[in-house]
Amino acid sequence: MGKTALALAVAHQADDLFPDGRVFLTLRDDTGAPLDPAAALTLLLHRCGVPGPLPEDLDGLRRTLDRLTPGRRMLFVLDDAADAEQARHLLPTTPGSTALLTCRRTPALPVTRAHLLDVPAPAQARRLLLAASGRDGEDDGPDGACAAVVEACGRLPSAVRALAGRLAVRPHWSVASLAARLSGEHARLAELRSAQPGLDAALRAGYDESGAPLKRAFRLLGLLPAGPFTTADAAALFGTPEPAAEAVLESLVEARLLRAEPLGGYRLHVLWRLLAGELLTAEEPPGEAARAVGRLADALAAEARRADGPPHAAEWFADRRTALVSALGRAHAAGLWARTVRLADVLTAPLEAHAAWDDWERAHTLALDAAERSGDLGAQSRLLCSLGDLAWQRRRTDAARGLYRRALRAADGADARPERDRALTGLAELSLDASAVTEAARLIGQVLDAEPADPRDHYEARRVRALLALETEGPAAAEPHFERCLALAARLGDRRREAYAARWLRHVRGGLPLPDWTETRPGVWRLRAAA
Structure with a gap:
């Protein structure tokens, strides 16, 4: 989320506070693997200008650092730390010197202050795109092409800068044409990979460092639509009780693979959601995704039945509509015919009450296909009636009559x-x-x-x-x-x-x-x- 850029900017502005030196050190090698503490400490000492041969053991290297900092005011910018064990050997312990540490997970260290970064606000992301592409003054507002581009990459600063680079070297491209190239989810990651060759490594870092249970959970979350989701949704996907699911979700938050929402619930960043979907297809055992979709469909249908009626049914449906319609589509794609029909049945009344015509038509057309495939004549009749009601509301009377018949x-x-x-x-x-x-x-x-x-x-x-x-x-x-x-x-x-x-x-x-x-x-x- 721009950790390195922010750390360097802070170090630059703090020049006067650290007259004896500011030292930047990346704590990973060229492949993205973490440096072991001894290798990192050796590089740090070399960057500090320590002459001559250095000790080979970790304790000897640490004593050398401790002799370097007394009486000095130095700032160490330690970028992309893997864990507390790696970072703790590099921290200065004498007054006047300090370290600025960037990492994907907050390490268990006695830090003075931790600052969690979020993506920039929409207007800031648009300004970054246009400034980095040399197209200042072309901002067409929160509903225009600039907004579509930055939202397609979730306002991730490195991705925004990479897309800006594409625009800069292709003056014949308009911002709107780039937005069109990014509009389809299936092609979006490929377009972004072309713009930012290191994107995969950045996206996968937290995933690759996680254990098998967290990896499985992350993949399954790719079945959810964009937007916030509840612990209950995750529990259904994982096939676990809610407390166990919450513990997994919090671990994913710590790994920076997931965001906890301020008002409750969780959200996958748009690019991590697309990555989770790819990994689900590539790595999840056959049938597991369909079983997870089935559990989610059952849970949402039960939730919808509980919410049917006053006083909060309308508010509940406004919050959960996307999840319900998405789950129905997933159930149909997985060949879960009975569950597809069940979800459509619980959606009929709220879709009509909210005049959600497009979702109504899409959901019930899929469910009708499911009912026909399973030979359920009663369900076919219900769904045909519902589609007839929709055609009537749209004043398509001939179509409505045919559906009712x-x-x-x-x-x-x-x-x-x-x-x-x-x-x-x-x-x-x-x-x-x-x-x-x-x-x-x-x-x-x-x-x-x-x-x-x-x-x-x-x-x-x-x-x-x-x-x-x-x-x-x-x-x-x-x-x-x-x-x-x-x-x-x-x-x-x-x-x-x-x-x-x-x-x-x-x-x-x-x-x-x-x-x-x-x-x-x-x-x-x-x-x-x-x-």
């Missing part, structure tokens, strides 16, 4: 009454939209002749029946149906549906004429068809 056939094939009721309700609503009131009455009558057992299904059928009565018989005929809707919504604890029924009851009890714009579903308004 397919849902009805699947429900009949499965002899599934709830799914049949949903399909008939959808077809009835389409008929009502088209002012085909006789057909609407016939279809919704089939549903309500024997009231649906599921209160949600009953609510939807009763809502269509209320709108039909309002259209054909008047407010007084619609009132008892809206009253039933209100009671069903209260039973469900669904405030959105409850508020919808209450609004309509105020309207019909007030004797007001049917408005040109009708709230046909909660929060969905339609212009009435001409009579």
